Amino acid sequence: MQKVSFTKMEEGTAKEYAFLDELELQYKSELADRLIDALTKLNGSLSGYQISRLDHSLQGATRAHRAGEPLEIVMAVLFHDIGDELATYSHSEMAAAILRPFVSEKVYWIVKHHGVFQMYYYAHHCGGDRNARDQFQSNIWYEDAVRFCHIYDQNCFDPSYDNEGLDFFIPMINKFFSKPKSDDKEEVARYGNNKLSD
Numbered sequence: 001m002q003k004v005s006f007t008k009m010e011e012g013t014a015k016e017y018a019f020l021d022e023l024e025l026q027y028k029s030e031l032a033d034r035l036i037d038a039l040t041k042l043n044g045s046l047s048g049y050q051i052s053r054l055d056h057s058l059q060g061a062t063r064a065h066r067a068g069e070p071l072e073i074v075m076a077v078l079f080h081d082i083g084d085e086l087a088t089y090s091h092s093e094m095a096a097a098i099l100r101p102f103v104s105e106k107v108y109w110i111v112k113h114h115g116v117f118q119m120y121y122y123a124h125h126c127g128g129d130r131n132a133r134d135q136f137q138s139n140i141w142y143e144d145a146v147r148f149c150h151i152y153d154q155n156c157f158d159p160s161y162d163n164e165g166l167d168f169f170i171p172m173i174n175k176f177f178s179k180p181k182s183d184d185k186e187e188v189a190r191y192g193n194n195k196l197s198d
């Protein structure tokens with residue numbers, strides 16, 4: 001079979017879906033490559049800053065790695081701004097959604113809200129509320145998010161920092177994204193469509 005014959009999903013057969021499953025499996029196995037490509041494209045963006053968005057991400061991930069953080073934190077830092085190009089107004093959520101099957105709920109939550117926590121460092125200079133993060137003060141992961149942003153994000157715009165290159169992280173990326181903790185179907189079965197509170 002090269003292609004299925006149906007034009008509406010409801011008309012597909014078990015044989016056709018088995019065929020599509022095989023292709024989907026192959027596609028899933030190439031996720032790490034697609035993520036590396038997307039990361040590479042962050043080179044050059046972040047106009048006005050002293051370093052590119054890719055170097056910002058590499059600098060944060062290098063700091064996390066050198067501090068002995070677990071792999072899920074290193075990967076979360078490396079990909080925390082991956083959504084900037086397409087999800088310009090909601091980049092934290094996009095990065096969190098990409099990481100979600102591979103990380104703990106805590107790390108998912110931190111990445112999802114890092115944009116708000118980052119406001120603490122600049123929003124008062126441009127008419128925003130630097131304390132917007134206070135709305136999450138009662139959350140069990142509040143301090144973790146504060147720490148994440150303080151030591152692996154807001155301070156990672158230094159052109160003199162000797163960060164590792166992307167090549168250094170590629171084996172980690174391949175390993176980390178080779179197998180999700182759970183796939184979509186399991187997530188939905190467990191949590192429905194509204195898994196975590198904001």
Ligand SMILES: [Fe+2]
Nearest residue numbers: 080081114115
């Ligand atoms: Fe960000």
Ligand SMILES: [Fe+2]
Nearest residue numbers: 056080081153
């Ligand atoms: Fe960032």
